[in-house]
Amino acid sequence: MISEKMVGLVKNSSVIRAMFEEGKKMAAEFGRENVYDFSLGNPSVEPPEEVKEAILEVARDPDQNHVHGYMSNAGHEEVRKAIADNINKRFGTAFDASNIVMTVGAAGGMNVIFKTLLNPGDEVITFCPYFGEYKNYVSNFDAKLVEIPANTADFQPKVDELAKAITQKTKVVIINSPNNPTGVVYSRATLEKIASILESRQKELGTSIYIVSDEPYRELAYDGVEVPYIPTIYRNTIVGYSFSKSLSLPGDRIGYLVIPSQIDGYADIFAAAGVATRILGFVNAPSVAQLVVSKCLNATVDVSVYNKNRELLYSKLTEFGYECIRPEGAFYLFVKALEPDDKAFVARAKQHHLLIVPGSTFGCAGYVRIAYCVDHDMIERSLPAFKKLAEEYN
Amino acid sequence: MISEKMVGLVKNSSVIRAMFEEGKKMAAEFGRENVYDFSLGNPSVEPPEEVKEAILEVARDPDQNHVHGYMSNAGHEEVRKAIADNINKRFGTAFDASNIVMTVGAAGGMNVIFKTLLNPGDEVITFCPYFGEYKNYVSNFDAKLVEIPANTADFQPKVDELAKAITQKTKVVIINSPNNPTGVVYSRATLEKIASILESRQKELGTSIYIVSDEPYRELAYDGVEVPYIPTIYRNTIVGYSFSKSLSLPGDRIGYLVIPSQIDGYADIFAAAGVATRILGFVNAPSVAQLVVSKCLNATVDVSVYNKNRELLYSKLTEFGYECIRPEGAFYLFVKALEPDDKAFVARAKQHHLLIVPGSTFGCAGYVRIAYCVDHDMIERSLPAFKKLAEEYN
Numbered sequence: 001m002i003s004e005k006m007v008g009l010v011k012n013s014s015v016i017r018a019m020f021e022e023g024k025k026m027a028a029e030f031g032r033e034n035v036y037d038f039s040l041g042n043p044s045v046e047p048p049e050e051v052k053e054a055i056l057e058v059a060r061d062p063d064q065n066h067v068h069g070y071m072s073n074a075g076h077e078e079v080r081k082a083i084a085d086n087i088n089k090r091f092g093t094a095f096d097a098s099n100i101v102m103t104v105g106a107a108g109g110m111n112v113i114f115k116t117l118l119n120p121g122d123e124v125i126t127f128c129p130y131f132g133e134y135k136n137y138v139s140n141f142d143a144k145l146v147e148i149p150a151n152t153a154d155f156q157p158k159v160d161e162l163a164k165a166i167t168q169k170t171k172v173v174i175i176n177s178p179n180n181p182t183g184v185v186y187s188r189a190t191l192e193k194i195a196s197i198l199e200s201r202q203k204e205l206g207t208s209i210y211i212v213s214d215e216p217y218r219e220l221a222y223d224g225v226e227v228p229y230i231p232t233i234y235r236n237t238i239v240g241y242s243f244s245k246s247l248s249l250p251g252d253r254i255g256y257l258v259i260p261s262q263i264d265g266y267a268d269i270f271a272a273a274g275v276a277t278r279i280l281g282f283v284n285a286p287s288v289a290q291l292v293v294s295k296c297l298n299a300t301v302d303v304s305v306y307n308k309n310r311e312l313l314y315s316k317l318t319e320f321g322y323e324c325i326r327p328e329g330a331f332y333l334f335v336k337a338l339e340p341d342d343k344a345f346v347a348r349a350k351q352h353h354l355l356i357v358p359g360s361t362f363g364c365a366g367y368v369r370i371a372y373c374v375d376h377d378m379i380e381r382s383l384p385a386f387k388k389l390a391e392e393y394n
Numbered sequence: 395m396i397s398e399k400m401v402g403l404v405k406n407s408s409v410i411r412a413m414f415e416e417g418k419k420m421a422a423e424f425g426r427e428n429v430y431d432f433s434l435g436n437p438s439v440e441p442p443e444e445v446k447e448a449i450l451e452v453a454r455d456p457d458q459n460h461v462h463g464y465m466s467n468a469g470h471e472e473v474r475k476a477i478a479d480n481i482n483k484r485f486g487t488a489f490d491a492s493n494i495v496m497t498v499g500a501a502g503g504m505n506v507i508f509k510t511l512l513n514p515g516d517e518v519i520t521f522c523p524y525f526g527e528y529k530n531y532v533s534n535f536d537a538k539l540v541e542i543p544a545n546t547a548d549f550q551p552k553v554d555e556l557a558k559a560i561t562q563k564t565k566v567v568i569i570n571s572p573n574n575p576t577g578v579v580y581s582r583a584t585l586e587k588i589a590s591i592l593e594s595r596q597k598e599l600g601t602s603i604y605i606v607s608d609e610p611y612r613e614l615a616y617d618g619v620e621v622p623y624i625p626t627i628y629r630n631t632i633v634g635y636s637f638s639k640s641l642s643l644p645g646d647r648i649g650y651l652v653i654p655s656q657i658d659g660y661a662d663i664f665a666a667a668g669v670a671t672r673i674l675g676f677v678n679a680p681s682v683a684q685l686v687v688s689k690c691l692n693a694t695v696d697v698s699v700y701n702k703n704r705e706l707l708y709s710k711l712t713e714f715g716y717e718c719i720r721p722e723g724a725f726y727l728f729v730k731a732l733e734p735d736d737k738a739f740v741a742r743a744k745q746h747h748l749l750i751v752p753g754s755t756f757g758c759a760g761y762v763r764i765a766y767c768v769d770h771d772m773i774e775r776s777l778p779a780f781k782k783l784a785e786e787y788n
Binding site for chain 1: 395396397398399400403404407434436437438440441445446449450452453454458459461462463464465498499501502503504505506509510511512513516527530531534535602642643644645646647648658659662663665666669670672673674675676677678679680681682683
């Protein structure tokens, strides 16, 4: 009865989510404290106090029709202005409200900009490993996701393969840094190389190629590493931002697109993004959440909690003999599986009550993703299991 | 630069929205009190006090990661349970949480169920006049909207034309009652006739034809009129509900789908709806809004305010010589234009600072929609303009 497309999609439905459901079952069977669920990127750190204060303020706003009513599809004007000002202060840009479209999280923003830009058959390039949902978002508009294989040396993108992957049909290159699943932050040098390749290929082909920079992890960066602001490096950049991780509000579905005035076809794209927001059924980003985040633009969750998790897990896993790049952002470790088949390795880990996600979900077989947005105690409790698992392979 | 589909969509972008923007401009030029904006269905009545109390309660919930975190894509289990129980109490059904998918308003719900059900080329039947966005929602999945012409005698649907409009490709029939734009409530007799036609055509064709009942106006009904619950009349019914009007929360984007266990292919459809919610970029309905509405299931806005508007506007317009069916629900009057070309009539009305929407937007030329979800005072101030407009045509 369901559509043919959905039959396949349901079958391949996110391994990550399936793992999440399985984790709940195992917790019921073995006790919550004996199952180590590293599968889902659901923030464990509480939203900062500013969020609560902002909600109380919004609830008490005398103009409740403004708080809960329709606004422009692109979002509340004053919220978009506040966000533009905040970005300008941080990155030296010159955006205003007409460069911001509020979205239902980053996932909503990606769908809006893909609906806006993509014709059937258009190509979207992504660097492996990448967030597996990109494939579905691109397929929603009958476009094609083109994967550039992973550089497993340091998980910086394989920039050298970019030029030849670009065709007349390339419309978008997705950048996701800090990266899910590797936690790697793309360096300024890498991004400048990408920009220069795109600029020269655009000129050769007479096309416009947009970077869509998916940035839910921007604020989760460690050791003072720079996360460069890509619109200042490459002109045709559109940013998709989310407050899901920076304020621990993933369930609230709130984010925004930045559509700089400098990009090719800005006016059409901005207008179409508003229409796409409406037509896709979002209509507008949730109003209360818009107003709340606009009051919390200088707040973030306590990143030191994730950092503590990172330090412990990274040091212990490498001590146990696991191979892993030290992540500089996000809340994931991307670890080499101890056998070639990452799915078999994940199944083996499950026998030790360790729930982790196969790298093949992210276009990078032979690795696994460990999400450390979890209680520090759980990490400590899980260490003997990780140790035993490693020993099994020796 | 934008996709070919979007070029057309931006061009035809909602006349209603354009009107809304124009209204803001005219208000700046002529003074807000001298412009009578009846164009948009943006509720004027404040949300009930229960909403504020619920938000305060949620903001103070000690488990803020539950309040703001991810949950199942279908929504919070306890919210879905509470909604199912509430429906059961009101309509004698036997739903539980596994029949409810929380959605980003009714528009989100329609897109989720269309993504779930529709193959390219499938047909969706709608009775004119209808909410114009249906065309876009259906087109998102490359399906075809089939219009059954309006019955301008009383704006009950032309049931007699339904049987022959159904083909092998018919997957969905949309019902929207109380109706936007007419305010008409489809009678039990009408719905039973529709059910019997669908049942016999399903059998003949060996297909499943689903009613998708779009019900944002269910709670806005006047004079004690019955709004029958369609799943109790026709087995293959899926309901799309929204709290946008019942609680005046359109900006919050919160609603739900009811997917009864009795429908053909229930298990696949329920599973696919969850996946569609994720893949379309909604991920889940906004978490805070889910928790808030679940605490307000017995509350509604003060419908008597809309009723007062309805009484005044209907009695005065008919007194001035306008032809109009007395609406029994929603907050719209659907009035016969005083010249055959409804767009010309709308332009003429604008000269009197009356902003109304042409019926052709709703698949019914020769009529106009007047949204009376506005300040009662504005209606009173607008009456001389409506009178003068009518006199111009005498």
